[in-house]
Amino acid sequence: MQLEEILQCQPVWRGASVVQGRPGAPTGFDALDAELPGHGWPAGELTEVLADAKGIGELQLVLPTLQALTGAGQRVVWLAPPHVPYPPALAAAGLDLAQLAVVRPRTRREALWAAEQVLRASASLALLAWLPRLRYAELQRLALAAETGRGLAFLFRPSGAAREPSPAALRLALESGGAELIVRLVKRRGAPAGRPLRLPLRLPAGLPGHALGRSALLPARDGDDRADRRLGVPVHA
8 A cells, every 4th residue: 555545544644734534524614624634524433522511502513414414314313412402493403303313321321332332333323422521441432333333423522521632533622602603623633723713603594593502402300201202203211
């Protein structure tokens, strides 16, 4: 194998450039695609979304991709979301609710097991997982599972995790910028990113400004499964 071919392999990158490698899944944001290897979300690898505040636009960051996936008949699994997804907002954003599944594990161990199983399952699955406390060895297991399944994997974690080592191929730190989402590329394959990106938050017509912020995830009360039944999507305890 020639040197150039080796450098184009996914596990290898040059420190002074962004390796394009395998094409990624378009994010729906041209400015972000231009900064990512493969011009999109990496398949078969972990993407960490780091933010302390909820409802600042972290879901809008991935909604264009989820719309494309569910529209193509691919399943999206929500694992341990902090609140129950709000179907009207997601449907208005163009997601096919029939392709969404919510898993609410009872323990941390169950959450890690479920994440690994979903990641290993198929390239036609995408995972959104809220796992705030992860050890490096656990991240390694999830990274290996993602490599096996070749699907998309988004881990939502607190901002402080940026100070910890991670095998994730892509790490994004988010801040609220009013009508914009400020995105800082903490880690990507290749050269470090420059200044943070300012991405416009886009709302479907007819929805109030907060509908895809915090209200896209409704608080669920312990012992109350009525919120689960409102989803119209499979929910697994």
